Amino acid sequence: xxxxxxxxxxxxxxxxxxxxxxxxxxxxxxxxxxxxxxxxxxxxxxxxxxxxxxxxxxxxxxxxxxxxxxxxxxxxxxxxxxxxxxxxxxxxxxxxxxxxxxxxxxxxxxxxxxxxxxxxxxxxxxxxxxxxxxxxxxxxxxxxxxxxxxxxxxxxxxxxxxxxxxxxxxxxxxxxxxxxxxxxxxxxxxxxxxxxxxxxxxxxxxxxxxxxxxxxxxxxxxxxxxxxxxxxxxxxxxxxxxxxxxxxxxxxxxxxxxxxxxxxxxxxxxxxxxxxxxxxxxxxxxxxxxxxxxxxxxxxxxxxxxxxxxxxxxxxxxxxxxxxxxxxxxxxxxxxxxxxxxxxxxxxxxxxxxxxxxxxxxxxxxxxxxxxxxxxxxxxx
Amino acid sequence: xxxxxxxxxxxxxxxxxxxxxxxxxxxxxxxxxxxxxxxxxxxxxxxxxxxxxxxxxxxxxxxxxxxxxxxxxxxxxxxxxxxxxxxxxxxxxxxxxxxxxxxxxxxxxxxxxxxxxxxxxxxxxxxxxxxxxxxxxxxxxxxxxxxxxxxxxxxxxxxxxxxxxxxxxxxxxxxxxxxxxxxxxxxxxxxxxxxxxxxxxxxxxxxxxxxxxxxxxxxxxxxxxxxxxxxxxxxxxxxxxxxxxxxxxxxxxxxxxxxxxxxxxxxxxxxxxxxxxxxxxxxxxxxxxxxxxxxxxxxxxxxxxxxxxxxxxxxxxxxxxxxxxxxxxxxxxxxxxxxxxxxxxxxxxxxxxxxxxxxxxxxxxxxxxxxxxxxxxxxxx
Numbered sequence: 001x002x003x004x005x006x007x008x009x010x011x012x013x014x015x016x017x018x019x020x021x022x023x024x025x026x027x028x029x030x031x032x033x034x035x036x037x038x039x040x041x042x043x044x045x046x047x048x049x050x051x052x053x054x055x056x057x058x059x060x061x062x063x064x065x066x067x068x069x070x071x072x073x074x075x076x077x078x079x080x081x082x083x084x085x086x087x088x089x090x091x092x093x094x095x096x097x098x099x100x101x102x103x104x105x106x107x108x109x110x111x112x113x114x115x116x117x118x119x120x121x122x123x124x125x126x127x128x129x130x131x132x133x134x135x136x137x138x139x140x141x142x143x144x145x146x147x148x149x150x151x152x153x154x155x156x157x158x159x160x161x162x163x164x165x166x167x168x169x170x171x172x173x174x175x176x177x178x179x180x181x182x183x184x185x186x187x188x189x190x191x192x193x194x195x196x197x198x199x200x201x202x203x204x205x206x207x208x209x210x211x212x213x214x215x216x217x218x219x220x221x222x223x224x225x226x227x228x229x230x231x232x233x234x235x236x237x238x239x240x241x242x243x244x245x246x247x248x249x250x251x252x253x254x255x256x257x258x259x260x261x262x263x264x265x266x267x268x269x270x271x272x273x274x275x276x277x278x279x280x281x282x283x284x285x286x287x288x289x290x291x292x293x294x295x296x297x298x299x300x301x302x303x304x305x306x307x308x309x310x311x312x313x314x315x316x317x318x319x320x321x322x323x324x325x326x327x328x329x330x331x332x333x334x335x336x337x338x339x340x341x342x343x344x345x346x347x348x349x350x351x352x353x354x355x356x357x358x359x360x361x362x363x364x365x366x367x368x369x370x371x372x373x374x375x376x377x378x379x380x381x
Numbered sequence: 382x383x384x385x386x387x388x389x390x391x392x393x394x395x396x397x398x399x400x401x402x403x404x405x406x407x408x409x410x411x412x413x414x415x416x417x418x419x420x421x422x423x424x425x426x427x428x429x430x431x432x433x434x435x436x437x438x439x440x441x442x443x444x445x446x447x448x449x450x451x452x453x454x455x456x457x458x459x460x461x462x463x464x465x466x467x468x469x470x471x472x473x474x475x476x477x478x479x480x481x482x483x484x485x486x487x488x489x490x491x492x493x494x495x496x497x498x499x500x501x502x503x504x505x506x507x508x509x510x511x512x513x514x515x516x517x518x519x520x521x522x523x524x525x526x527x528x529x530x531x532x533x534x535x536x537x538x539x540x541x542x543x544x545x546x547x548x549x550x551x552x553x554x555x556x557x558x559x560x561x562x563x564x565x566x567x568x569x570x571x572x573x574x575x576x577x578x579x580x581x582x583x584x585x586x587x588x589x590x591x592x593x594x595x596x597x598x599x600x601x602x603x604x605x606x607x608x609x610x611x612x613x614x615x616x617x618x619x620x621x622x623x624x625x626x627x628x629x630x631x632x633x634x635x636x637x638x639x640x641x642x643x644x645x646x647x648x649x650x651x652x653x654x655x656x657x658x659x660x661x662x663x664x665x666x667x668x669x670x671x672x673x674x675x676x677x678x679x680x681x682x683x684x685x686x687x688x689x690x691x692x693x694x695x696x697x698x699x700x701x702x703x704x705x706x707x708x709x710x711x712x713x714x715x716x717x718x719x720x721x722x723x724x725x726x727x728x729x730x731x732x733x734x735x736x737x738x739x740x741x742x743x744x745x746x747x748x749x750x751x752x753x754x755x756x757x758x759x760x761x762x
């Protein structure tokens with residue numbers, strides 16, 4: 001057991017922290033306000049090899065471990081939660097399934113440019129009528145000769161407004177339930193692929209969440225990712241990895257809440273002294289710091305479990321569930337420490353409070369994480 | 382970063398788990414009912430090297446790292462929390478400070494029998510008026526020739542009556558405040574040393590707790606531990622180690638309660654299916670497991686940090702102790718809830734775990750004291 005970061009992991013943390021402080025953090029408030037997808041941030045992350053962190057170098061990636069990836073997403077999210085999720089989605093939800101299931105030809109076309117950050121990917125699973133109950137999806141893919149014709153609607157697609165290609169889950173056999181789901185790579189310039197409603201969200205306002213509409217969208221056999229009927233397996237295993245990214249995002253947001261709360265409590269005076277000298281404030285800070293550390297450990301452990309190979313669903317679910325809870329709690333306490341200023345858009349914790357909430361919802365709600373954890377425990381001897 | 386236990390660590394954990402299940406388990410309900418001290422069981426623990434876990438072998442100890450000690454205490458507390466605190470106190474706040482601050486003569490005479498498992502030890506810091514405010518010591522030590530005369534009362538002394546060596550804090554220079562406090566190695570056979578009757582506690586009923594009354598207790602000058610006026614350095618250092626022990630105990634109690642809850646939830650049926658199939662119960666199990674895992678990681682992190690630098694572990698040990706002890710109470714509460722009315726019956730182990738859990742947020746520094754330690758560290762950082 002060695003719970004210290006390796007030298008390489010430390011270097012990544014320091015590098016991304018410095019980069020995020022210098023380039024990402026200063027624009028976080030503006031991005032939140034304008035709600036414009038920060039493509040320039042994405043490109044900058046690409047320059048640092050953060051867009052395909054776990055993809056092998058032969059396919060344009062950085063060839064790093066999942067712990068390093070978690071560290072990077074945490075540091076980016078600490079500066080800007082929107083940027084954190086954009087990077088997490090491209091790495092975990094787009095590149096990961098293509099890397100695991102793609103053929104060499106598919107990787108050449110649909111992995112390398114995305115890992116390099118020349119292109120951006122997104123992930124289409126959720127539908128208006130199926131969120132947590134993902135197997136109930138209605139998007140259909142019907143075979144027509146060699147081609148597949150897709151029809152349906154996908155919602156809350158992060159990166160959707162700017163993504164070049166989507167990983168799309170669709171039913172190829174309605175009678176087979178979740179065993180009838182298959183995975184497709186669909187380029188945005190495919191006829192029949194269009195963007196629907198742009199969501200106006202509470203937080204992570206600029207992550208480009210949009211509806212993706214597929215109307216008689218015809219793709220070739222080369223667009224099928226993995227075997228027919230294995231889509232649900234692809235989706236769930238992909239989400240296991242994605243949850244590490246979101247757990248890391250939650251840790252980053254929570255750490256940012258703590259950073260701001262610490263700084264503010266040293267500056268702000270009440271009753272003749274800085275509020276940092278009041279025990280009520282000190283104890284909030286102590287609880288926040290303790291919980292952030294616990295969430296970080298769970299997240300790194302889940303990442304390490306992924307690196308070890310084998311299943312890591314339970315570890316990822318625990319990390320995501322706990323980190324999201326801590327994130328929302330930390331944001332609430334940070335706003336409380338700021339008092340009225342915490343409710344004002346000029347101060348960063350107001351944004352963090354809004355950003356935090358999504359971590360309990362996307363890539364599996366907290367309730368779904370509990371289902372996964374309980375099922376795993378009850379399976380154990 | 383490597384979350385896997387080393388082979389040695391796994392061996393220690395498995396060996397102690399077996400000891401706990403086979404030796405401690407069978408009599409634990411009876412002992413907790415009668416309050417009988419587990420004398421024979423502790424002797425067996427001593428033979429296994431569990432009384433001087435982190436003491437080097439040259440002084441009779443097992444020479445284990447702190448991570449291994451923590452794992453051992455978790456396994457013991459999972460079955461018998463009273464034995465866990467008996468061992469934790471002997472190891473962390475008696476044997477350890479004698480090894481760390483003692484002379485070779487003191488080590489030879491007092492540490493060797495402790496570490497080799499022949500005798501138990503204790504720690505006398507708390508006084509009727511000095512709990513969290515530990516420096517408010519009233520016990521006096523006055524030098525008369527080759528002897529110190531100690532006068533005062535120490536309370537909540539774990540291993541009272543059964544212990545043969547105690548590290549006792551007393552004021553040698555009342556004018557010097559904190560710096561006027563010194564540590565002594567005191568044995569119950571010294572004239573003027575007496576135990577008060579055993580305390581009637583809510584939980585941990587098989588651990589021996591009472592006050593120690595010192596009336597002109599004659600302690601040889603050679604039994605001064607460290608230097609006169611070493612102040613709180615010795616007890617605070619010992620408590621850093623002790624807090625990792627109590628955090629481990631709390632993780633173990635929670636694990637024991639969780640195991641019982643899972644077992645019961647599988648067996649008991651309601652509304653035509655096992656409790657475990659009801660989401661309201663399954664989700665409680667998921668939350669318990671997640672929080673236990675978070676606490677385990679915080680505790681092992683503190684242990685690993687202590688192995689790297691025993692003087693820099695204060696805040697990490699405080700975080701582990703704070704989180705694990707609060708978590709332990711939440712988990713025990715839920716475990717009782719899952720059991721329904723049976724959880725309130727002494728026939729079921731969760732009733733005992735619920736009572737045992739309560740003290741973990743109180744001793745070796747209340748949760749409030751841990752928050753003081755943590756907030757000081759983060760506000761200074």
